[in-house]
Amino acid sequence: MAGSTTRYLVPLGAFLALAALLFYGLGLDPSKVPSPLVDKPLPAFELESLKEPGKLISSEALKGKVSLVNVWASWCPSCRQEHAQLVRVARESGVQVVGFNWKDERAAALAMLHRFGDPYAMIFYDPTNKVGIDLGVYGAPETFIVDPAGIIRHKRIGPIDDQVWRNEMLPVITKYTPKG
Numbered sequence: 001m002a003g004s005t006t007r008y009l010v011p012l013g014a015f016l017a018l019a020a021l022l023f024y025g026l027g028l029d030p031s032k033v034p035s036p037l038v039d040k041p042l043p044a045f046e047l048e049s050l051k052e053p054g055k056l057i058s059s060e061a062l063k064g065k066v067s068l069v070n071v072w073a074s075w076c077p078s079c080r081q082e083h084a085q086l087v088r089v090a091r092e093s094g095v096q097v098v099g100f101n102w103k104d105e106r107a108a109a110l111a112m113l114h115r116f117g118d119p120y121a122m123i124f125y126d127p128t129n130k131v132g133i134d135l136g137v138y139g140a141p142e143t144f145i146v147d148p149a150g151i152i153r154h155k156r157i158g159p160i161d162d163q164v165w166r167n168e169m170l171p172v173i174t175k176y177t178p179k180g
Helices: 002-026 077-092 106-116 162-176
Strands: 046-049 056-058 067-072 096-102 122-126 142-146 152-157
Touching: 067 077, 077 096, 077 106, 077 162, 106 122, 142 162, 152 162
Parallel strands: 067 096, 096 122
Antiparallel strands: 046 056, 046 122, 067 142, 142 152
């Protein structure tokens, strides 16, 4: 009798433990996934410009000022959701907003910029995820803050709205922007 009870209690206990773990996971914020790249140099890379086919842009182009590097694609609904905010940030904040067009078609990306505005000082084009994988990109939008020395200081997963801009991004940008 005791053996048959145990036979049912072990799977029940395992199920309840798994259910508790999954329930706990539902309460976690996916935008707070830690990145092993934060406080490390931006990986060195060279990619084609989205707007100027054949012209290569190096990660070295980000050095010298704080950059908000935004991973986006025309097929991404959340990227469209945050786009107006990025246009505002570029226009009003003075921070260098850099695009990283990821796993996209060039014509579709250019059409989106034409339709909704272009907040980007430059746009890296990575249609095959050649560099995205080195940055740990697994979805769009993702946004990195890179300091003037080329060190990644923050990574945001998910869209940027006004609240995220003011409470999460702007304090990091202010901290790493050279004074004077």
